[in-house]
Amino acid sequence: xxxxxxxxxxxxxxxxxxxxxxxxxxxxxxxxxxxxxxxxxxxxxxxxxxxxxxxxxxxxxxxxxxxxxxxxxxxxxxxxxxxxxxxxxxxxxxxxxxxxxxxxxxxxxxxxxxxxxxxxxxxxxxxxxxxxxxxxxxxxxxxxxxxxxxxxxxxxxxxxxxxxxxxxxxxxxxxxxxxxxxxxxxxxxxxxxxxxxxxxxxxxxxxxxxxxxxxxxxxxxxxxxxxxxxxxxxxxxxxxxxxxxxxxxxxxxxxxxxxxxxxxxxxxxxxxxxxxxxxxxxxxxxxxxxxxxxxxxxxxxx
Ligand code: ADP
Ligand code: MG
Numbered sequence: 001x002x003x004x005x006x007x008x009x010x011x012x013x014x015x016x017x018x019x020x021x022x023x024x025x026x027x028x029x030x031x032x033x034x035x036x037x038x039x040x041x042x043x044x045x046x047x048x049x050x051x052x053x054x055x056x057x058x059x060x061x062x063x064x065x066x067x068x069x070x071x072x073x074x075x076x077x078x079x080x081x082x083x084x085x086x087x088x089x090x091x092x093x094x095x096x097x098x099x100x101x102x103x104x105x106x107x108x109x110x111x112x113x114x115x116x117x118x119x120x121x122x123x124x125x126x127x128x129x130x131x132x133x134x135x136x137x138x139x140x141x142x143x144x145x146x147x148x149x150x151x152x153x154x155x156x157x158x159x160x161x162x163x164x165x166x167x168x169x170x171x172x173x174x175x176x177x178x179x180x181x182x183x184x185x186x187x188x189x190x191x192x193x194x195x196x197x198x199x200x201x202x203x204x205x206x207x208x209x210x211x212x213x214x215x216x217x218x219x220x221x222x223x224x225x226x227x228x229x230x231x232x233x234x235x236x237x238x239x240x241x242x243x244x245x246x247x248x249x250x251x252x253x254x255x256x257x258x259x260x261x262x263x264x265x266x267x268x269x270x271x272x273x274x275x276x277x278x279x280x281x282x283x284x285x286x287x288x289x290x291x292x293x294x295x296x297x298x299x300x301x302x
Contacts, residue, residue: 002301009297017280018290019265025276028260029294034240035187035287036232036254039198039208040078041247042264043284044174048082051149052171054140059167062092067156068170069094070101070116071123076249076268079150080112082172083123109199109225109250111152113164121156122164129155129166137169144171148207150200181212183284188213190288193240197231199223199250228254245279245287246271262287 006023013020020026037043055064069087072080073094084094092099101121104114111124122128126141133141133153144151151171155164187194195218196209205221220231232254235242244251244258247267255261255274263275266282279286 005297005301009293013290013293016289016293017265017283017286018293019278019280021276021278025260026294026297028241028276029243029291030298031241032192032243032260032291034193034195034235034242036195036197036235036242036244036258037184037214037284038228038244038246038248038251038254039196039200039205040174041267042245042251043180043196043208043212044176045282046078046174046247046267048078048150048172048174050082050086050170051173052140052144053168054137054171055168056134056137056166061090063156064154064168065090065092066094066099067101067116067121068092068123068154070099071104071112071114071121073098073101074104075106075112078174079152079172083152083170086170109223115160116156119157119160120162120164121154123154123170124152126153129153130163131155131166133166133169137166140169140171144169145201145203146207148204148211149173150204176208176211177282177284179283179285183287184212184214186285186288190291192288192291194218195220195235197223197228197244197254199225199228225250226253229257232257243287243291245284246275262290 065087068083069092072083101114101116106112113122141151149171154168155166157164197220198205202221205219209219242258243260245262247264249268249270252270252274261275262277263271265278265280
């Protein structure tokens with residue numbers, strides 16, 4: 001009876017938009033008590049757009065967007081896509097056809113740096129820029145984060161051997177998926193504890209958490225991609241059986257480290273490969289569908 005029940009479960013899963021990677025997935029699913037949710041692209045749509053720009057006085061905005069376009073041209077990240085789009089709307093295109101950056105370094109979970117027109121430039125998290133932010137930029141940064149948005153710093157140097165000077169704060173925002181709050185409520189009703197895990201800043205993370213019904217205590221923010229897997233390990237060390245839901249390249253290690261990795265199929269192929277289970281659509285409610293299906297299938301087998 002077992003292979004038949006599994007085949008039926010697999011078929012039912014497919015109709016629900018769930019691809020199972022093997023029979024052991026069902027057994028693991030039954031024991032899950034904690035569901036770790038990546039924020040960007042999982043709980044939110046991951047389609048970010050520019051919301052605000054704050055600059056220091058006297059900044060040439062054409063130079064500003066030229067640098068953004070050049071640095072972010074080839075980067076596969078929601079923040080990068082929002083900035084590339086904003087730059088294009090202002091007539092600045094990077095990459096092969098436009099402003100090119102050289103010696104580009106994409107720093108996973110931090111930002112990107114390189115040389116634009118031969119001088120150092122960087123865009124990304126605050127800690128990438130050694131120099132203190134001037135007061136007006138710091139204020140814009142704090143305001144954006146408290147509003148739940150993601151703020152990044154743009155800095156560039158005036159000469160090839162100078163250090164980048166912070167000149168702008170670029171604020172991008174994302175929207176929570178319509179189905180995410182309902183999905184979190186369903187997890188709770190199944191006795192599961194949802195945890196939000198993100199590389200984004202704590203204020204933005206808490207704003208999203210509140211919107212979907214996750215307590216501040218269950219928010220783990222400002223984690224680097226490599227630390228995402230550590231956060232999973234920590235929960236497991238506490239005795240929890242952990243499912244991780246993620247969409248991005250950033251999440252592959254954490255997906256692999258969790259007892260059960262659930263990849264949102266709309267994300268990167270890397271995440272899908274790392275998952276035990278793929279959620280084909282963009283609806284987080286499929287998480288509880290998948291876990292319920294697994295529980296029911298096992299009940300049938302026994
Ligand atoms: P998440 O966990 O929410 O998917 P990431 O770990 O990918 O986020 O990124 C964390 C933070 O690093 C972003 O919120 C952003 O501030 C910064 N960041 C990452 N990549 C870039 C980039 N290409 N350009 C600018 N900032 C970036
Ligand atoms: Mg993500």
